[in-house]
Amino acid sequence: MKDIAQRAGVSESAVSFALNGRPGVSEVTRDRVRRVAEQLGWRPSTAARQLSGEGAATVGFVLARPADTLGVDSFFLQLVSGIQEVLAERHLGLLFQVVEDVTDECAVYRRWWAEHRVDGVLVVDPRTDDPRPGLLDELGLPAVVIGGAPDERHPGLSTVWADDAGAMASVVDELYRLGHRRIVHIAGLPGLAHTERRVRTLRAEAERRGLTEVESVTTDYSDAEGAAVTRRVLGRPAPPTALIYDNDVMAVAGMTTAAELGFSVPADVSVVAWEDSALCRMVRPWLSALSRDSVEFGRTAARELTALLDGGPARTVRVPVPQVIVRESTGAARRA
Template sequence: MTAPGEAARRKPARRPTIKDIARRAGVSESAVSFALNDRPGVSPRTRARVRQVAEELGWQANSAARALSGERAGATGLVLARPARTLGVESFFLQLVSGIQEVLSTRRTALLFQVVEDLDTECALYRRWWAERRVDGVLVVDPRTDDPRPALLTALALPAVVIGGPAIPARPPLSTVWADDAGAMARILDHLHGLGHRRIVHVAGLPGLAHTERRIRSLRTEAALRGLDERQVRSVTTDYSDAEGAEATRRVLDAAEPPTAIIYDNDVMAVAGASVAAGRGIPVPGELSVVAWDDSALCRVTHPRLTALVRDTPGFGRLAARELLTVLDGGPARSVEGELPRLEARESTGPCPSR
């Protein structure tokens, strides 16, 4: 049998209410409401007293009640429609979220993050969040070449910032933050072409993503500027996972004229590809140069260390979060460019072999 004292200890603590604050502060409940919601009707002294008591009691506003009264929910949403298995070791989104959260925390704004199976589920989630007033706005990632989300968010009048634009059709336009993929690809091609490489394969990410298509187009453009055609320089798409990165590497190395350099769209695939080469006795960079689009600890601890594009991913997240807060404060839709990544040459790239 449970002792009375033990039962009391196990009883969950009751959340403080406006009535509790009013009782301790010696004021009316309406005065507490005015003070906590920054409304006129109470003196500065009463406002300060009420807020002090609320803090002592650990009172927090109910976000659902605030939303129903027309106030902000105090949360923003971020949905990722990708296979969950591809996120386990990829550092990009963790760094992006850390930057986003760093900015949102300064405004005591929560980040509601969810992974879903596909774009239809993501759109359904936006509709539910809007109906339930769960979020004040959303950050949209992985823009598509044919994307239904801008029109939906515009119809819902749900404030949004698209990460990875630069532009998705919408009326009115949505704010975007983006990086110059064409400029980044030019830096990689400059490096490899300067080392004498003429057979280059780009192991890209998911087809249909706007940034995947931009990188593929940029590769073709930059190759043509250097006198190279599609027989020498080409792209293959994957799901960003180490498994598909490794399989794509095997296929291109089995070609009649295998590449002398491979560009991978993330760090995980680059490490997997370098491992495939090592397993086949192909020295990196003696016979094959490897470049990772995203830098991470994986690139720096692998032997040889991988040449990679270095960018401030948390800073990119901070930029997106600041832009969303600006939109929520009534700012206009804008297109904001992030910092151009720099290429850090390490031991995985070297002169083209004479073959």
């Protein structure tokens, strides 16, 4: 800036005013300064900006997953790419970190906060009894919880969520209509808020319809557990006629396992994947799946965060209910 000031024959303040579009300089000067800046390829140093009160121009994103669980998961990359789209417009950077568990994640937030490294964060995989919203609220770090249920206890945080309950209800509805009465839900990680929501809803729906042979089994989302649970439940004397998997990976693994056990899909057992991705169309029969727009999900979350950074109020936004895409893996239940 000193350079620019010199070459344009004005003070540094004038340069600052000119470049930030604030009054205090004539249009002529402004133009001159702009041209010099352009010519010099000048960009404000984020560090200096930050020191003088502006934010860090960065938002944080932590993924708490044991390294080996990060496998074939289309959801996160899509989410992140949606987030980026919005952040890029405002020239906000995304500081990304992978950690082992939520405790480490909290430590990261604390550090980022103390170091003033980020202006806000995006939180994923909310849990029942999650320490993160409390921490972020306490630190006063703007945050958007992605996939959480609305939470009154932390009015400082925004929430963006999909209506898992509604989606689960519609899946059960569909399966019930097809005549399925024995349904097993191969769920994801037990502590996660959306797992709990799905499990609860399934139970409620079953009760409402008087179904007794409906249950959820939690897993770690891995293909291995998906296959193992499938093998176990299909080995029962009265095996389920429909399986709902909480992600695409387990659904594929499960369907393969079913085939190995001599079950034909969908004649003997119907399969639904909770998450639509290329995977679902890479196997035969094509997997029926719950589809949502993860990229748009990311965009929405990022938009909420920027709104928060602009001083807007915390909000709770619901994205469209995931839709059941019926393909080939679901069909009428075989008569008992």
